[in-house]
Amino acid sequence: MGPKRVAAALVGAALAVSLVAGPAAAATTSEIANQLICQCGCYAVLANCTHGECDVRDGMTSYISQKLADGQSESQIVEYFVSQYGEKVLSSPPKRGFNLTAWLLPFAAILAAGVGVFFAVRAWVKRGVNEHVPTRVVADPDDAAYEQRLEAELREYDDRGFR
């Protein structure tokens, strides 16, 4: 297995682990509150409900604290809210089934586009080298004097990474 394959396997494994593992085990009320949306109509995360006074937020938050004190697990508490309000109570869609489209599609798209960009650049380079297209100089009349000066500086300092 070459180094590239090893790297690819590692990235794949890391992605898989992060997908399976999900958020770290939460133990506090605020950590669970961050996984839920307040149902008062503010559409904010429960911990961030912006209403000055909100019975729904207070009710949901005290339920979490109460059940944590009773020894219920994080998943039991979250499950209770899902059974009450449906999946929309969760502050992000669970990483399974169709929801994976949202979680993974951006990375897939970036990777696919990245491959496209790679081949495009390679083609441009190849064509540029074969056809000896002169390096493009762009018009910005204001810069002519500075250009000359800078080119002189660049010649002198290029090998030291000035650019």
Added chain:
Amino acid sequence: MTDIGYVLLVVALIAAVYSAIAFVIGRRQGKPALVESGRNAVLAVCGLLTLCVAALLYLILTHSFQVEYIASYSSRGLPLTYLLSSLWAGNEGSVLFWAWVLSILAAIMVVQKRDVGADLVPYAGAVTMLTETFFLVLLLFVANPFRLLPFTPPDGNGLNPLLQNPGMFFHPPFLLGGYVGFTIPFAFAVSALLSNRLGDEWLVVVRRWTLVAWIMLSIGNLFGGWWAYVELGWGGYFAWDPVENASFMPWLTATAFLHSMMMQRRRGILKVWNIVLIVATFALSILGTFLTRSGVLNSVHSFASSPLLGSMYLGFIAVTLFGSLYLLYLRFPDLRSEAEMESLVSRESTFLLNNLLLVGATFAILLGTFFPIISEAVRGVKVSVGPPFFNWVNGPIFLAVVLLAGVCTLIGWRRASLKNLRHNFLWPGIAGVVLAALLFALGVRRHPVALLAFTACGFVVFTIVSELLRAAGARHRIRGENILKASWGLVTANRPRYGGYLVHIGVVLMAIGIVGSQAFNVEREATLKPGESVTVNRYVVTYDSHDEYQTQNKSTYTAALTVSNGGHFLTRLAPQKYFYADTQQTVTEVAIRSTWAEDLYVIPVGTQDDGTATFKVIVNPLVKWLWTGGTILVLGGVVAFWPNRRKAAPAPARAQGEHDGT
């Protein structure tokens, strides 16, 4: 006065339509007089809408509550500043504000003297005036700010107390200014397509326009975040709400455009891409307005829920998108790249990667924002997509973007040799490793992502600062100037490049603030009797007493808190809670003690009958870095925008080297 306002709108609509027609016919048939007439009509639209805004302001200041808009968003008790801000506080007013700003920009566009791109103005003017027409139609038929009530209420509803904050005074006009500002680059792109002038001309014209809009949108977003932080009282500044996302997405694509336009100018590549980016930026700007007014997505920010208004915006977005993409399709053969890349490893490649990541992030945010609708359509199940999703998906992308800001500085234009790369990366690499070790030792290791992010930020700052010092040093040696003068000379001689570097430093400082406050914030909620304390990190917050009093429109509760650290007095804080009886609304005023290390943020949660009070105390590290970084980002944008002094009769020669831009 309402009739005058309405008539002014009608005349402005006629002038806008006339202007668009005159521009098109004048340009197609080569009749300069007609084009000139179209130009005058643009000035007329601007004048008419200025009068219209003046009329609405007059009605607001004279408390003309028979006007529905004024009764809804102002009141007699409102201070002058917020009376002014009620101009854009509601749907109708903000649409008028949009139309007005667009008319001002259009007027500047048509009167500007230009060395390049003069031939593009007529079609660009027509596109701008067609956009103006859309907003004027909205104002006349769907969102008329001059509509009268059948009765005159004694007082208005007033402005939502949450909006009575300096941040909210500045946030909407800058945000709207940014949105509107992208109309001009979009119009020039469409004009380039229509007139088949697909060279760099339109890019030369739109660079500054795009920068202005980008700066405005940046300021608007920063004020929005700052307002959320100091006023909403949940301890955060960005909640990934659909509408917040909608203002972030055009900023991302505009940032991508500001980079990719350099690729076309330098290497003759990305010609199609540049047009796609500016069309996307414009469409995304309208999308934000659509989201606040259509009610299709649940948002904190919705202020109108009109299906008619929503569908009109959607129709406009569709026309814009399909129209410009169709034009692009027609011109596709003329937009061939000139293929001037010399190497895979070059600064050019980092620009392409930067575009890929910024647009990838935009796609991720767009997908997340609309996923509730997609999920309901596909599975029939409603889901919410909130901060955990957006942070998870965007975190790695933005980390890569930040890293790229440093890497690009180290890779030469055109071609980078291995020796060159090794040399350039050596010291920044060592600096990064040393910083990582230092942070690890200081305890940042408990949060590996933050360790990685801080290291990347340090690496980028090191590369940019050393690049600046090296260049200033070169100038110092060649010209004998002292370092300060040499640095200043360097920046003023090439503002786009060094303005860009300044923006990068701003972004890095913001990233430090965001990572610090997200990864290391600590919060505690405590119910205290007077005299009792709660300890959060090193802070001991003692609840001393409280005060309650009634004023004309609200009752106020103020808690007096003393903050100390290890027995040393630090400060007193006074978080407040207001209750507005007329609207039955409770508003919290958080108290913040801000330092470069962290913010102590106290939210008054509630009071109980037994005399106890509940407080949420949050220690938010490095938030000040976010605001400072934001300010530097805006300053960098202004430096990049600042025009060079016009020189006498510059030769239109193609003579620019490798130094323009970052």
